[in-house]
Amino acid sequence: MAIVFERPHALKEKELHYCPGCTHGIIHRLVAEVIDELDIEGITIGVSPVGCAYNNYEYFNCDMVQAAHGRAPAVATGIKRVHPDNYVFTYQGDGDLAAIGTAEIVHAAARGEKITTIFVNNAIYGMTSGQMAPTTLVGQVTTTSPYGRKPEIHGFPINVCEMLSTLEGAVYVERTSVHDVKNIKKTKAAIKKAFQVQNAKKGFSIVEVLSTCPTNWGINPVDSLKWLEENMIPHYPLGVFKGKDLEV
Amino acid sequence: MAEKLLMKGNEVIAEAALRAGCRHYFGYPITPQTEIAHYMAKVMPKVNGTFLQAESEVAAINMVYGAAAAGARVMTSSSSPGVSLKQEGISYIAGAELPAVLVNIVRCGPGLGGIQAAQCDYFQACKGGGHGDYKNIVLAPSSVQELYELTVEAFNLADKYRMLVIILGDGMLGQMMEAVEFKDKEEIYQDDKKWACTGTKMQRESNDITSIYIQPEVLEGLNNKLQAKYRQIEQNEVLVETYNCEDADIIVTAYGTVARIIKNVIKMADKEGIKVGLIRPITLYPFPTAAFEKYAETPKAFLSVELSAGQMVEDVRLAINGKCPVHFYGRTGGVIPSQLEVLNEIKKILNK
Numbered sequence: 030m031a032i033v034f035e036r037p038h039a040l041k042e043k044e045l046h047y048c049p050g051c052t053h054g055i056i057h058r059l060v061a062e063v064i065d066e067l068d069i070e071g072i073t074i075g076v077s078p079v080g081c082a083y084n085n086y087e088y089f090n091c092d093m094v095q096a097a098h099g100r101a102p103a104v105a106t107g108i109k110r111v112h113p114d115n116y117v118f119t120y121q122g123d124g125d126l127a128a129i130g131t132a133e134i135v136h137a138a139a140r141g142e143k144i145t146t147i148f149v150n151n152a153i154y155g156m157t158s159g160q161m162a163p164t165t166l167v168g169q170v171t172t173t174s175p176y177g178r179k180p181e182i183h184g185f186p187i188n189v190c191e192m193l194s195t196l197e198g199a200v201y202v203e204r205t206s207v208h209d210v211k212n213i214k215k216t217k218a219a220i221k222k223a224f225q226v227q228n229a230k231k232g233f234s235i236v237e238v239l240s241t242c243p244t245n246w247g248i249n250p251v252d253s254l255k256w257l258e259e260n261m262i263p264h265y266p267l268g269v270f271k272g273k274d275l276e277v
Numbered sequence: 278m279a280e281k282l283l284m285k286g287n288e289v290i291a292e293a294a295l296r297a298g299c300r301h302y303f304g305y306p307i308t309p310q311t312e313i314a315h316y317m318a319k320v321m322p323k324v325n326g327t328f329l330q331a332e333s334e335v336a337a338i339n340m341v342y343g344a345a346a347a348g349a350r351v352m353t354s355s356s357s358p359g360v361s362l363k364q365e366g367i368s369y370i371a372g373a374e375l376p377a378v379l380v381n382i383v384r385c386g387p388g389l390g391g392i393q394a395a396q397c398d399y400f401q402a403c404k405g406g407g408h409g410d411y412k413n414i415v416l417a418p419s420s421v422q423e424l425y426e427l428t429v430e431a432f433n434l435a436d437k438y439r440m441l442v443i444i445l446g447d448g449m450l451g452q453m454m455e456a457v458e459f460k461d462k463e464e465i466y467q468d469d470k471k472w473a474c475t476g477t478k479m480q481r482e483s484n485d486i487t488s489i490y491i492q493p494e495v496l497e498g499l500n501n502k503l504q505a506k507y508r509q510i511e512q513n514e515v516l517v518e519t520y521n522c523e524d525a526d527i528i529v530t531a532y533g534t535v536a537r538i539i540k541n542v543i544k545m546a547d548k549e550g551i552k553v554g555l556i557r558p559i560t561l562y563p564f565p566t567a568a569f570e571k572y573a574e575t576p577k578a579f580l581s582v583e584l585s586a587g588q589m590v591e592d593v594r595l596a597i598n599g600k601c602p603v604h605f606y607g608r609t610g611g612v613i614p615s616q617l618e619v620l621n622e623i624k625k626i627l628n629k
């Protein structure tokens with residue numbers, strides 16, 4: 030019988046710990062499939078974040094370094110400067126990347142650091158039980174914005190791709206989503222392109238992936254996908270912000 | 278033939294790092310250590326190495342963390358306020374057992390303080406500094422020659438024990454020019470670094486570098502392993518200079534720049550018939566407890582002289598363990614005590 034579907038080799042045979050319906054797992058799989066397809070597992074070094082994906086070094090089959098909260102781009106910079114011919118990627122949540130680690134991501138991008146960032150935006154702090162993130166939507170209820178995010182009190186959400194695409198060193202910037210099959214495929218293509226851009230040594234590449242957190246949104250997994258589509262995409266438009274015609 | 282050059286302390290640190298095989302430097306400017314960065318910026322491109330001016334000390338130490346995880350000999354340097362910012366990364370380096378070298382050319386605090394020489398970061402360097410039960414090896418050179426030798430040693434110790442080694446100097450030492458004799462070739466500790474993240478090349482299992490262990494028993498196991506490593510270091514790596522301690526009336530203890538002043542005080546005191554000994558810790562961690570124990574009952578008193586409000590004196594008291602009175606004399610804010618001032622303090626203690 031022909032095998033039509035397999036676990037990517039770059040993903041270890043280990044059960045993921047994410048909540049039911051959480052899309053972190055899908056994004057892990059896409060990264061692993063890209064590593065397989067580019068045949069780069071042996072020369073890839075990943076950097077794990079602090080957040081729900083803190084232990085994804087247990088899942089990816091490549092060398093992995095766990096970083097302090099928000100510091101993954103700096104850690105990846107250190108790794109890449111030692112091994113310029115290896116692929117180096119960070120995997121970061123929105124609390125990690127857009128709050129505590131804002132300086133690190135902005136400057137890694139500005140330097141044109143030849144790394145790839147997979148930025149998982151679920152509009153909330155997942156791991157620490159649903160606090161407001163910099164990406165939390167206006168009006169969104171979280172444990173630290175129990176009356177909804179109010180701009181006059183909490184300020185406005187940060188659109189990371191729009192912000193980073195103003196920097197010269199950021200050469201490939203795309204926002205995608207994993208709320209349906211079509212968009213999952215687009216996400217995979219974006220991740221692949223981001224790795225190829227890195228290989229071409231053109232500069233910094235980032236894929237922001239809109240993701241769900243059914244547990245902390247308090248919405249069941251199916252409705253979470255709908256909530257993402259209806260609420261997040263209007264504020265976080267999908268598409269390539271930079272590097273559309275980049276040849277790699 | 279060995280090369281003898283007249284050089285500035287900070288530049289000697291950078292040159293020594295290069296000779297020790299360091300090819301990666303990440304830092305952020307702060308007085309009085311910036312010449313280290315200037316030197317690195319000049320030479321690293323010529324040896325195919327990395328000099329990177331980070332956006333902050335927080336980023337710099339995390340770049341060090343990444344480069345060390347990737348198997349490199351790596352260094353950063355800073356001064357007190359910058360080192361405070363590096364504490365997060367330092368704790369992670371301890372937890373992940375990564376080898377790296379950090380230079381702290383200490384200035385006076387607290388807060389933004391001043392830029393003159395001080396020794397007010399002893400607690401921070403020797404007692405943890407960041408969160409968690411951990412230690413760093415702390416080396417305290419007192420001459421430019423020692424800056425060179427101990428910087429090379431720092432890289433070897435870092436690799437040998439997979440931990441951070443701190444060189445604790447001060448602005449005076451960093452800015453001082455002295456003759457330094459370089460060796461033709463350094464002895465480099467060889468470690469295969471099989472644990473490093475270099476890419477598996479599909480020839481081994483993947484390596485993970487982490488400091489998170491959610492299971493209490495597993496984390497306790499790691500902590501016990503770290504503590505066992507520290508006990509081993511306390512056995513094997515103590516460096517100390519003792520001078521004139523046999524039948525001394527008083528033993529003064531000081532490290533770094535201050536120890537140089539004490540050597541002159543000893544000469545002045547000798548002329549007045551007072552015998553002053555000196556114990557100069559070179560490793561501040563591991564602390565040279567045995568040297569203090571050895572002479573605990575010889576003199577009438579001990580005197581710790583420091584550029585702080587009294588930090589190392591606590592370790593001296595622990596080592597002496599009540600067997601002899603321990604006094605303290607310190608100046609802060611960048612004030613350096615004069616030889617006469619210290620001599621007067623000695624006379625006061627000895628009732629002379």
Ligand SMILES: Cc1ncc(C[n+]2csc(CCOP(=O)(O)OP(=O)(O)O)c2C)c(N)n1
Nearest residue numbers: 079080081098122123124125153154155156
């Ligand atoms: C210095 C520091 N501050 C705070 C924390 C606590 N913390 C752990 S995960 C997290 C939020 C992570 O949120 P995000 O990056 O959005 O990832 P998610 O959990 O949603 O995947 C926080 C605040 C920490 N580990 N370290």
Ligand code: SF4
Nearest residue numbers: 047048051081155242
């Ligand atoms: S808390 Fe949210 S982000 Fe974290 S695993 Fe659960 S669903 Fe996913």
